[in-house]
Amino acid sequence: MAGNSKRRGAMRKEGTKKGMVVGSGGQRRRGLQGKGPTPPAEMRPGHPAARKAARAAKAGGKGGARPGVAGNRRKPGDGETPETVLGRNPVVECLRAGVPATALHVAIGTTTDERVAEAVHLAADAGISILEVPRNDLDRIAGGALHQGLALQVPPYAYAHPDELLEAAVDSGGPGLIVALDGVTDPRNLGAIVRSVGAFGGHGVVIPQRRAAGMTAVAWRTSAGTAARVPVARATNLTRTLREYATAGFMIAGMDAEGSVSLDDFELANDPLVLVIGSEGKGLSRLVKQTCDVTVSVPIANAVESLNASVAAGVVLAEVARQRRRR
Numbered sequence: 379m380a381g382n383s384k385r386r387g388a389m390r391k392e393g394t395k396k397g398m399v400v401g402s403g404g405q406r407r408r409g410l411q412g413k414g415p416t417p418p419a420e421m422r423p424g425h426p427a428a429r430k431a432a433r434a435a436k437a438g439g440k441g442g443a444r445p446g447v448a449g450n451r452r453k454p455g456d457g458e459t460p461e462t463v464l465g466r467n468p469v470v471e472c473l474r475a476g477v478p479a480t481a482l483h484v485a486i487g488t489t490t491d492e493r494v495a496e497a498v499h500l501a502a503d504a505g506i507s508i509l510e511v512p513r514n515d516l517d518r519i520a521g522g523a524l525h526q527g528l529a530l531q532v533p534p535y536a537y538a539h540p541d542e543l544l545e546a547a548v549d550s551g552g553p554g555l556i557v558a559l560d561g562v563t564d565p566r567n568l569g570a571i572v573r574s575v576g577a578f579g580g581h582g583v584v585i586p587q588r589r590a591a592g593m594t595a596v597a598w599r600t601s602a603g604t605a606a607r608v609p610v611a612r613a614t615n616l617t618r619t620l621r622e623y624a625t626a627g628f629m630i631a632g633m634d635a636e637g638s639v640s641l642d643d644f645e646l647a648n649d650p651l652v653l654v655i656g657s658e659g660k661g662l663s664r665l666v667k668q669t670c671d672v673t674v675s676v677p678i679a680n681a682v683e684s685l686n687a688s689v690a691a692g693v694v695l696a697e698v699a700r701q702r703r704r705r
Contacts, residue, residue: 532598
């Protein structure tokens, strides 16, 4: 075998053996050098903690944020997909209510009536793109559902952060008023509650991220455009959010058919207040109920078992507004 000096008869030329080397390849300039200790997460480029610190620094550079209150964390839809409203009447109602749509799809060859004409007119006035598409394309967009030649594309709602409602309430100069919904699953109830909050001087609505109605086109339409002025925030954990509000000085009052206090004797209206409305069927969940400082019942006739969630919210908000006007 060539190069094996121990083999019988083998020969090696002088200077062909590499010899021993020292350290990293025997060449100091190529030696490995340590980079020092691992930097904190806030200083690592691309790390979530670094991005969070950069956002906080940016918010501080624009006038700073209130201690304990996060900056603007509004995110469009939180991962939801755009919504498509189908049918002539629903489309016209959404456009009348000012739903922030992005495109109106009109099938080519659609018979024009007053609803189609009004939809096109409203969309044009609002600066919404009007697209004439083949009926087959509109069938695909509708997923086989009945569309009557009209479809309205609505982007995901941009939810506020719960801390933004707290900041708005504190900056208002008066006692804050926030409504939290515990498992309200009907978007029409959500829209009606948003409308009542706007009518009676509330500063926003908080909903859970899961197992609750979101701000769909139906909810927006039911709010009659009030959703453009009243922020709706999503809480990852409603119980924790309520505790944070309580720490900030808010009283937590839950609406319950068997509440410890009647609305006639409710004396917290002039304090910073969070009203918690339970679901349509089960009412307040156990953990949320335990978080409340007081539970309040609305006196009703014995023949009626309970009130709709949006109706109950409107009644209580009206009473709170009445007491505050008399202050």
